[in-house]
Amino acid sequence: MFSKRNKNGFYGEFGGSFIPEMLRDNINELEEKYNIYQKDIEFQKIYRKILKNYVGRPTPLFFCKTYSKRYNAKIYLKREDLNHTGSHKINNAIGQSLLAKKLGKKKIIAETGAGQHGIAVATTCSLMNLECMIFMGEIDMHRQYSNVLIMKSLGAKVIPVYSGSKTLKDAVNESIRYWINNPESYYLIGSTVGPHPYPMIVSDLQSIISEEIKIQLKKKGIIYPNYIISCIGGGSNAAGSFYHYLDNKKVKLLAVEAAGLGIHTKKTAATIFCGSKGILHGSMTFVLQNQDGQVLPTYSISPGLDYPGIGPMHADLFMKKRVKFLHSTDNEALQAGFELMKLEGIIPALESAHALSALKKIFFKKNEIVIITLSGRGDKDINVYNQFMNKNFLNHEPIT
The missing domain is CATH 3.40.50.1100 (Rossmann fold)
Structure with missing residues (x-):
């Protein structure tokens, strides 16, 4: 199979989990629980029901x-x-937010570039009564300002990122830094990037x-x-x-x-x-x-x-x-x-x-x-x- 990955999250020579030791427990717990709920009939039933009746699939x-x-x-x-x-971002945001609640997390952090992932996360956090913090590059905040307003209206705290090129990469950097210092939160990655199991989770949900x-x-x-x-x-x-x-x-x-x-x-x-x-x-x-x-x-x-x-x-x-x-x-x-x-x-x-x-x-x-x-x-x-x-x-x- 072209999509086959090994148990360590490698697709051929790509992937893996190169992370600070402080996040190892979080990543291990995430992988363990995801492997359980991915196959859990009741979890999948709830996920599909929200996609149909709330998202509009x-x-x-x-x-x-x-x-x-x-x-x-x-x-x-x-x-x-x-x-x-x-956008398609809501498919992933719903699934990961449900997973975060199963993990007992009450605070979600996320990055966004175009703002669509940020809106999706802010929306699901509002729906599921979760605290929401979105990191976004300053340049992206200016060019996608209408999305910033939507995120704030939904109750999310939007944090401008002034480092580097002030775009998506830097928003990811700041999200990871915050997560290292606040490991009790849940980092809801928006794309098939990051350490294993995130690329697997996002591709499965999408x-x-x-x-x-x-x-x-x-x-x-x-x-x-x-x-x-x-x-x-x-x-x-x-x-x-x-x-x-x-x-x-x-x-x-x-x-x-x-x-x-x-x-x-x-x-x-x-x-x-x-x-x-x-x-x-x-x-x-x-x-x-x-x-x-x-x-x-x-x-x-x-x-x-x-x-x-x-x-x-x-x-x-x-x-x-x-x-x-x-x-x-x-x-x-x-x-x-x-x-x-x-x-x-x-x-x-x-x-x-x-x-x-x-x-x-x-x-x-x-x-x-x-x-x-x-x-x-x-x-x-x-x-x-x-x-x-x-x-x-x-x-x-x-x-x-």
Whole structure:
């Protein structure tokens, strides 16, 4: 199996748990309890019930009629943007919050970049009566200010991070520092990154995406798609979209990284294309780093993809050539976002727009089945879209 990991949380040579000794008891307890509740019928029943009645699952698999004509393929969008809170992040937040309560935790800490994970965590904490603290880079707080207001309205304490590049990486750093000093809290990681068992937990919880895709395609008389396309930063929505198709080599899996201003510039977040093997936030993976192993600053117009690493499962899938990685610049993503608005009346998150941009990079055979995961809605990014529109697609400088 392509998704197979060993008992120490390694996917091939990637993964593991490289953490301070002070967190070892927390990690061991988390792994032990997760292995129990993952198989617990009552726990799973409660989780699925919340997904159905509160989150609004299953999300639609929407056929894009106009889009399909343009690209000579049958294109479907997996509408994770229609979840409660507006993205796929709620799938993971619900599951981990339930797990935290089983562990007797009363305080949740989390990081966020685009704010969608932060909103999802703040929402579930409100639902489950848990204290909530969200770390967010100062730059991201400015460019996703509407999401900051939502988190605060839900009762979360939003902590600005002023260190480093003041984006997602630094929010993760501060979350881990806080967790070390406050081990009684529960760290709810939002992507398939971090020490084992987090990549496993997040990918399992997000697997509901591909589980539903299989069921929905079957109802349409389709055995399997030809392509599944997803944007990728840390990799949670990609993991969920690919999960149940990893062992079906007939399905081409494509992950689109954020190239920023280009992979040959210093303003990029394309980890696979520009990174090398290293340890980041507790796991061995691909990292954007210099020759001395120092993590490099990243850039993307999309805060959720502005991260200098990638989940260890995805690093392994890249090495095994099971997933093909592409990259798209800011301008390519923005133009793809506007195209979806114009053709289908849907405003995608900037993260999702990177996945959409892949359509111009692939030659499809007539009527091939293409699934694109629309990981989030774009109202949070409407100011950026407006800036880009006003610049008439001509300015290649970063939009902040």
